[in-house]
Amino acid sequence: MAEDSKGGRTAIVIGGGLAGMLAVTALAGHVDAVTVVERDRYPDGQTFRKGVPQARHLHILLSGGQRALEELLPGTVAALCEAGARSLYLPRDLLTRSATGWQRRFDERRHLTLSVTRPVLDTVVRQQVLRAAAASATRVEVLEATEAIGLTGDAGRVTGVRVRSRDGDAGGRSERELPATLVVDASGRGSRTPQWYAALGRTAPREETVDAGLAYATRMYRPKDPATAPDAGVNVPGWPECPRGAAYVPVEDGKWLLTVSGVRGHHPPTDEAEFTAFTATIGDPYVHELLAQAEPLSPVHGFRDTCNRRRHYERPGALPEGFLVLGDAGCTFNPVYGQGMSVAALGALAVRTTLADGGGLRPGTTAEAQRAVARAVEPAWLAAVGSDRPYARPDDAKAGLGERLSTWYIDRLFARAAIDPVVGAAFRDVFCLTAPPARLVAPQIFLRTVFLPRRPGLPSPPAVIERV
Numbered sequence: 001m002a003e004d005s006k007g008g009r010t011a012i013v014i015g016g017g018l019a020g021m022l023a024v025t026a027l028a029g030h031v032d033a034v035t036v037v038e039r040d041r042y043p044d045g046q047t048f049r050k051g052v053p054q055a056r057h058l059h060i061l062l063s064g065g066q067r068a069l070e071e072l073l074p075g076t077v078a079a080l081c082e083a084g085a086r087s088l089y090l091p092r093d094l095l096t097r098s099a100t101g102w103q104r105r106f107d108e109r110r111h112l113t114l115s116v117t118r119p120v121l122d123t124v125v126r127q128q129v130l131r132a133a134a135a136s137a138t139r140v141e142v143l144e145a146t147e148a149i150g151l152t153g154d155a156g157r158v159t160g161v162r163v164r165s166r167d168g169d170a171g172g173r174s175e176r177e178l179p180a181t182l183v184v185d186a187s188g189r190g191s192r193t194p195q196w197y198a199a200l201g202r203t204a205p206r207e208e209t210v211d212a213g214l215a216y217a218t219r220m221y222r223p224k225d226p227a228t229a230p231d232a233g234v235n236v237p238g239w240p241e242c243p244r245g246a247a248y249v250p251v252e253d254g255k256w257l258l259t260v261s262g263v264r265g266h267h268p269p270t271d272e273a274e275f276t277a278f279t280a281t282i283g284d285p286y287v288h289e290l291l292a293q294a295e296p297l298s299p300v301h302g303f304r305d306t307c308n309r310r311r312h313y314e315r316p317g318a319l320p321e322g323f324l325v326l327g328d329a330g331c332t333f334n335p336v337y338g339q340g341m342s343v344a345a346l347g348a349l350a351v352r353t354t355l356a357d358g359g360g361l362r363p364g365t366t367a368e369a370q371r372a373v374a375r376a377v378e379p380a381w382l383a384a385v386g387s388d389r390p391y392a393r394p395d396d397a398k399a400g401l402g403e404r405l406s407t408w409y410i411d412r413l414f415a416r417a418a419i420d421p422v423v424g425a426a427f428r429d430v431f432c433l434t435a436p437p438a439r440l441v442a443p444q445i446f447l448r449t450v451f452l453p454r455r456p457g458l459p460s461p462p463a464v465i466e467r468v
């Protein structure tokens, strides 16, 4: 790999969000210095910032993502809990209603999910990353209020990043080039790499989209009487016959987040009165009834770009030397499945493992790391596009026979999982990204799914916790 003019190995990470910060951890020890280029200035407190617009909406961190986070940065889950993140065991602490009825409330304790607002999560992770980096041999610098506006190099190799300062008053909106041995695009769902490729004389990577046309609207609440607050979060995702859903979960400081969603033709309103009325139109009245016991703390915020979009940077020839793509910049998911942050952590872990196993940055390691990232993305991608297929547009990527069969099977398995602790455990292992999809076709799971009769779930939200 090329070295910079001072003979050192340097990396530039575009985007100081979740994936960007975890990229710093993945690279620590393999380069002499990492510069993070972040368009925003980080706020003083744990508050919302413009560069992560989805941060106002409900975010849960699945157990697979937590494990990856802990491997990268030991102690982070405890730090998140200390900062107020709420721990929810699935399915015990998240009552879920699907097309066939309410899921039984098994006390299985295999999967702890963290529920916390994004500003808190991002701040804690950033602090953990910078603390760990300070103890490593790699120097880390974060350039805030600095926007990446292009790549330098040629079709075969990326050699740096063109940046522009966003602080108009001090240095003006000056542009400059930052050279680097490695550039990581972690700039999120608005990544401009396909356009930047064109300027380097490259063709854009192959892109797949499956768009359910889902929109989100979210509002923060506080139960009027904490003593009578529900003892579990609630999840009523939409289904084809009733494509409107809601999830209501506790977060830090005794607050609760309510996110409602609907596919094309069912988009939730951001007007406050209409938002409340919308909650009465989802597949079950339970969430609407709970709102009578809660006071709103925020306006309603909407979000529309929820397409599953995957750019195949791992394909042969799709990646120039000295370049890597991580997090939403490479793959975004319909957020209703709660996977994006976990996949970002699994991707960063895949990069770190590839570098560690391959003896650091060598020619070809980035392509190898990008393939490892793709393997980390694959299970979540298949689950999301399989579930969204009924809502897809005609020009979206077409389902092959394999995907059609798996969608039929998953539909049966999902119904069974609501009432069967064995199938339910397997479903959660895969859904929470702790086991490969092959777990869903293990003989015991296959037989129970295909041959046991399809039965409805419970008619109302379960109060009773069942031991398993």
Ligand SMILES: Cc1cc2nc3c(=O)[nH]c(=O)nc-3n(C[C@H](O)[C@H](O)[C@H](O)COP(=O)(O)OP(=O)(O)OC[C@H]3O[C@@H](n4cnc5c(N)ncnc54)[C@H](O)[C@@H]3O)c2cc1C
Pocket: 014, 015, 016, 017, 018, 019, 020, 037, 038, 039, 040, 050, 051, 052, 054, 057, 058, 059, 060, 061, 062, 146, 147, 148, 149, 186, 187, 188, 189, 190, 216, 303, 305, 306, 326, 327, 328, 329, 335, 336, 337, 338, 339, 340, 341, 342, 343, 344
């Ligand atoms: C509505 C919604 C709800 C979601 N809910 C969940 C959930 O429950 N669970 C879950 O795991 N995932 C969820 N996700 C997905 C999750 O938000 C993303 O997967 C995650 O934020 C990806 O991290 P990232 O670092 O790749 O991108 P981001 O977090 O978006 O960070 C990108 C960063 O890059 C910076 N940036 C952008 N462009 C530039 C530039 N040109 N130069 C410099 N900096 C730049 C931005 O300012 C930002 O800091 C949800 C997504 C949405 C849209």
